[in-house]
Amino acid sequence: MRHDEYDDEPTVVIEKHSGSVGSFLIGLAVGAGVALLFAPQPGIETRRQISRRARDARDRAMDLADDVTNQITDQIDRTREVVTERVDRAREAVDLKRRQVRRAIDAGRTAATEARVDLERRIAETKAAYQAGARVAREELERGRVGSGLEAGADAGVADLDDDV
Numbered sequence: 001m002r003h004d005e006y007d008d009e010p011t012v013v014i015e016k017h018s019g020s021v022g023s024f025l026i027g028l029a030v031g032a033g034v035a036l037l038f039a040p041q042p043g044i045e046t047r048r049q050i051s052r053r054a055r056d057a058r059d060r061a062m063d064l065a066d067d068v069t070n071q072i073t074d075q076i077d078r079t080r081e082v083v084t085e086r087v088d089r090a091r092e093a094v095d096l097k098r099r100q101v102r103r104a105i106d107a108g109r110t111a112a113t114e115a116r117v118d119l120e121r122r123i124a125e126t127k128a129a130y131q132a133g134a135r136v137a138r139e140e141l142e143r144g145r146v147g148s149g150l151e152a153g154a155d156a157g158v159a160d161l162d163d164d165v
Contacts, residue, residue, distance in 0.1 A: 032053070033050070
């Protein structure tokens with residue numbers, strides 16, 4: 001207790017410390033043990049009571065341990081289910097993307113094949129048209145050479161056309 005200079009009344013100061021549950025339980029057990037030892041009953045009865053209470057405390061501790069074990073097991077099972085579900089969803093998403101990529105690759109290959117075939121067809125058509133045009137030009141030159149007497153110049157023009165084909 002403290003006294004203030006201006007106050008004749010005693011002041012009680014209570015300091016609060018946060019104690020743990022473990023400290024409380026230890027104090028409870030010690031207090032119960034002391035109470036049993038000083039209780040007005042014969043020693044054998046006190047020992048029986050202590051034994052019974054110890055068994056009860058052990059049973060409660062076992063029940064609590066079982067409850068905690070069950071809660072942890074349940075939480076692990078729930079977590080496992082969530083993780084499994086998410087992994088399955090991720091696998092499905094990867095499979096979907098893989099199928100989409102395969103379809104895109106197949107479509108690209110098909111388009112490339114079609115474009116190559118179309119290009120080859122156009123080249124063949126162009127080549128055939130060129131050859132037909134060269135043949136017609138050669139025939140025209142030969143007709144013109146016979147009729148007009150052009151022999152040296154006409155031969156050079158036909159040779160040029162033949163080289164290109």
